[in-house]
Amino acid sequence: MHIVVCIKQVPDSAQIRVHPVTNTIMRQGVPTIINPYDLFALETALRLRDELGGAVTVLTMGPPSAEDSLRKAMTYGADRAVLLTDRFFAGSDTLATSFALAQAIRKIGETWGAPDVVFAGKQTIDGDTAQVGPGIARRLELNQLTYIAKIAKVDLVARTIELERRAEGGTQVLSSALPCLVTMLEGSAEIRRGAFADALRAARAEVTVWSAADAGIADLLKCGLRGSPTVVKRVFAPAPRAEKAKPIEVKPKARETADALIDALFEAKPAMSAELEQLAAGL
Amino acid sequence: MTDAPKPAAAPSRAAMKKELPEHFKAYKHVWVMVELERGHVHPVSWELMGEARKLADKLGVEVGAVVAGAPNAGTREAAAESFAYGADVVYLVENPILAEYRNESYTRTLTELVNAYKPEILLLGATNLGRDLAGSVATTLLTGLTADCTELAVDADKSLAATRPTFGGSLLCTIYTLNFRPQMATVRPRVMAMPARQEGRIGRVVEHAIALEEDSIVTKVLKFLPDRSSQKSNLAYADVVVAGGLGLQSGENLQLVRALAAVLGGEWGCSRPCVQKGWAPADRQIGQTGKTIRPKLYIAAGISGAIQHRVGVEGADMIVAINTDKNAPILDIAHFAVATDAIRFLPALTEAFRARISPHAKDRLAG
Numbered sequence: 023m024h025i026v027v028c029i030k031q032v033p034d035s036a037q038i039r040v041h042p043v044t045n046t047i048m049r050q051g052v053p054t055i056i057n058p059y060d061l062f063a064l065e066t067a068l069r070l071r072d073e074l075g076g077a078v079t080v081l082t083m084g085p086p087s088a089e090d091s092l093r094k095a096m097t098y099g100a101d102r103a104v105l106l107t108d109r110f111f112a113g114s115d116t117l118a119t120s121f122a123l124a125q126a127i128r129k130i131g132e133t134w135g136a137p138d139v140v141f142a143g144k145q146t147i148d149g150d151t152a153q154v155g156p157g158i159a160r161r162l163e164l165n166q167l168t169y170i171a172k173i174a175k176v177d178l179v180a181r182t183i184e185l186e187r188r189a190e191g192g193t194q195v196l197s198s199a200l201p202c203l204v205t206m207l208e209g210s211a212e213i214r215r216g217a218f219a220d221a222l223r224a225a226r227a228e229v230t231v232w233s234a235a236d237a238g239i240a241d242l243l244k245c246g247l248r249g250s251p252t253v254v255k256r257v258f259a260p261a262p263r264a265e266k267a268k269p270i271e272v273k274p275k276a277r278e279t280a281d282a283l284i285d286a287l288f289e290a291k292p293a294m295s296a297e298l299e300q301l302a303a304g305l
Numbered sequence: 306m307t308d309a310p311k312p313a314a315a316p317s318r319a320a321m322k323k324e325l326p327e328h329f330k331a332y333k334h335v336w337v338m339v340e341l342e343r344g345h346v347h348p349v350s351w352e353l354m355g356e357a358r359k360l361a362d363k364l365g366v367e368v369g370a371v372v373a374g375a376p377n378a379g380t381r382e383a384a385a386e387s388f389a390y391g392a393d394v395v396y397l398v399e400n401p402i403l404a405e406y407r408n409e410s411y412t413r414t415l416t417e418l419v420n421a422y423k424p425e426i427l428l429l430g431a432t433n434l435g436r437d438l439a440g441s442v443a444t445t446l447l448t449g450l451t452a453d454c455t456e457l458a459v460d461a462d463k464s465l466a467a468t469r470p471t472f473g474g475s476l477l478c479t480i481y482t483l484n485f486r487p488q489m490a491t492v493r494p495r496v497m498a499m500p501a502r503q504e505g506r507i508g509r510v511v512e513h514a515i516a517l518e519e520d521s522i523v524t525k526v527l528k529f530l531p532d533r534s535s536q537k538s539n540l541a542y543a544d545v546v547v548a549g550g551l552g553l554q555s556g557e558n559l560q561l562v563r564a565l566a567a568v569l570g571g572e573w574g575c576s577r578p579c580v581q582k583g584w585a586p587a588d589r590q591i592g593q594t595g596k597t598i599r600p601k602l603y604i605a606a607g608i609s610g611a612i613q614h615r616v617g618v619e620g621a622d623m624i625v626a627i628n629t630d631k632n633a634p635i636l637d638i639a640h641f642a643v644a645t646d647a648i649r650f651l652p653a654l655t656e657a658f659r660a661r662i663s664p665h666a667k668d669r670l671a672g
Contacts, residue, residue, distance in 0.1 A: 120444060145436075149471075153439070153452060156444065160412075161444060166409070168433070169433045184527070191345075191531055192530050192532050193530040195530065196527065251448055251485040252451060252482050253480065253482075255481055256478060257477070258477055260470075267624075267637075268641050269643075272643065277656065277657060280650065280653040284661055287602070287641065290641075291601075298662045302662050
């Protein structure tokens with residue numbers, strides 16, 4: 023079984039700061055990590071491989087430094103890694119990104135065998151769009167299976183897959199066919215600690231680095247800024263609110279403070295008392 | 306997975322892309338994809354209808370609602386509701402294949418409708434259904450799609466200005482799809498206000514037959530397992546929300562948050578780090594990557610209020626922050642602040658509310 027896992031190297035969002043004067047993102051020194059949602063996809067892929075045999079190829083598009091994340095993925099146990107990197111990809115929106123990744127997956131298929139399943143995370147923590155997975159599925163005409171909580175069964179002979187998909191108000195139990203694209207839900211698998219042997223292997227392993235040309239991308243007009251239908255015109259900081267919070271004096275007894283808070287609330291919003299009574303009564 | 310802004314190169318590019326290609330000039334009207342599942346319309350569709358109405362009025366065009374589903378599975382009711390919430394035209398597709406949401410059948414349906422009736426703007430909810438569908442449709446049509454918008458406006462040149470948070474919510478960016486149609490955007494539930502429902506408002510229904518064969522759809526829904534109502538959270542639509550953060554120091558202490566929410570007849574939630582620590586399930590997370598809430602009262606206990614969290618709660622009418630740190634960022638958006646330890650304070654607040662608003666609450670809880 024050949025599985026491709028798409029990952030993205032993202033800035034650790036918890037550590038991003040905005041410059042107080044220029045209002046621009048201070049990226050320097052912000053550590054990068056594998057997009058946390060992608061780890062659930064990687065773990066699920068590794069489990070499938072461990073169970074059914076085959077290989078896991080991790081793929082990312084990004085700057086040369088994204089090799090760090092690919093190597094990290096190999097310490098978890100991925101068999102090989104491909105970095106798609108080229109200045110022509112700069113400024114790609116989700117449509118251009120899915121074009122480039124789809125081409126790279128085609129090339130991976132030609133090189134190491136067509137993938138049975140392509141995995142992606144639910145979304146990234148920096149872009150938050152959840153659009154690239156579906157974009158890849160569409161371009162490669164893979165059966166698209168998003169927000170998957172569990173893969174129940176893969177039958178490599180019948181080329182079928184059964185899974186559980188998170189939907190509004192419940193779970194869809196689906197059957198579909200290989201090849202497919204699966205985006206995994208967070209919490210769907212507990213992420214392993216990489217084995218020591220894998221860590222050693224990852225440190226020495228060679229990451230395959232492809233330019234646009236290497237990946238067989240001929241039409242550069244579909245890449246980067248030129249291939250992106252969306253244009254970012256303006257980036258700005260949200261307007262801060264004029265007034266700060268009104269402090270409630272903390273009294274020695276917590277209950278007195280609580281009553282003071284409720285007094286202040288009901289004074290500010292006289293209707294609230296009646297509304298809360300109705301809610302509490304379950305009306 | 307990149308939606309990274311490109312501010313440096315953007316202005317020249319934007320100027321370059323001014324002229325809309327001739328064949329896209331026929332694209333008119335603002336559409337909303339109505340999320341109808343098992344007879345129930347997701348409220349985000351009506352929130353979008355309110356936004357679509359405003360955009361259409363500015364553009365001087367119609368609001369179209371796409372209603373798709375199996376025959377007699379709530380489709381007619383959804384069409385009538387679409388009019389009540391502001392639609393002028395309903396594009397109605399009824400086919401047994403559309404009984405359950407599946408990417409393939411819905412992508413083909415929506416793509417065909419867009420190609421046939423040519424809307425200039427297409428809005429979808431940023432729900433699992435909407436995001437699954439929007440990404441496929443935009444890629445099929447090779448057009449631009451902006452996710453999780455917090456503001457939609459029409460520019461002087463009539464293009465859609467879609468504003469969304471970026472970099473975890475620390476900045477906002479405004480995104481345009483200048484050269485392609487339709488201009489697509491998704492909006493998360495509760496980000497936009499629910500418009501007033503106008504009883505008796507009617508419009509045109511355009512019935513569109515779609516040639517879909519069950520044999521041609523690979524993915525099958527074997528069964529649907531509804532969530533047990535007891536575990537289903539109504540967080541996004543609750544009138545009162547009480548949430549806890551790392552200041553509670555342990556997952557067990559989230560019980561204090563749950564107890565207060567119960568007395569107030571509200572829902573409970575938590576900040577992202579609590580979910581990451583495994584204190585609470587992901588559907589209780591409030592913030593940019595969790596739920597957006599718009600309650601009448603929001604009580605944040607031991608939550609510092611990272612931007613990530615703030616963008617999800619700013620729509621609340623009244624925000625109370627309980628936090629020992631007098632400089633916590635949550636105080637920038639809270640209306641009232643209590644600088645005390647939430648673990649000690651929450652039980653007292655629960656008792657105080659119990660006494661003030663629901664004298665019989667004790668009996669009910671006991672029963």
